[in-house]
Amino acid sequence: MHKISCFILGFLIVYNLNAQGESIAEQLGYPKDSKLLIVHADDLGVSHSENVASFDALEHGSVTSASIMVPTPWFTEVVKYAKTNNSNLDFGLHLTITSEWENYKWGPVSSKDSVTGLLNKNGYFYSAVDSVVQNASAKEVEIEINNQIKTAYKAGIDVTHLDAHMGGVMNTPAYLEAYIKAGRANNVPVLLTKQIPFLNEVLDKMQPSKKDVVVENLYSAGPTDFDNGMADFYTDLMGKIAPGLSCLIIHVAQDNDEMQAVTVDHPYWGSAWRQADYDFFTSEKCKTLLEENNIKLITWKEVRDKIVRAE
16 A cells, blocks of 8 residues: 555665755754654545544644645645644645545546546546556656645645655656655755665756755554554664654554545554554653653754755
């Protein structure tokens, strides 16, 4: 389901020409050996269950950042929440060109005749990234992601960063170039990983920019971790967070009738998985582990404002 999972179990590297020998931590105003962690919730907008759990985890838990799927049915609920709480939110965009659930679908925010390669026979996004790659041009991907960004800004979202649902918009060199270009154009960091085999090729072609930020470590649970117990996985992980800037990708939602229907036949990244993420990252145990391991929680907004948009 989550194509991006093949990328994110390792290190991230993108280029930052503005570093001048300083570490990311130092550029952000922290000691060089600091353990800085963004706890990031994906998939806002996908359902009411996803939204309310994410809002609560942002307000009362250890989640510091989240990203919004603009084409999804519950996007407007996120917008309403953001307008009420805008000053202290860290909302990026989970750029979306796939619609993976069996009975729950969405399509583009662009006019359909401008992005026909992104659409299946029923007018929705394809379920799989491979189908997108086979049918959609980089120009169509660029049109759609730029329109998602425009839609979010028009709605009043203070966009802090861009990332990629299922890794879709970083899956070919041409898609990746459109994705990086969108981040640079909007002065926001984009999430990139060294595991993308053509990353260096694309950045060399585009010429590295001071707007490209180095993120040292990216962590995320996988199917085996879910099978063995998410709380055990995250407890162990907290003791392994390395110095530097790390990002931990999670998915939080209420395990209820709505979310079970959305994720039917998907035990992985499904309703129970998301409830487990919510339970851990709103727990006192999580807060204690962060403190015991000297982990400092930060946001993408800090990265945007102190590095990407710094004079």
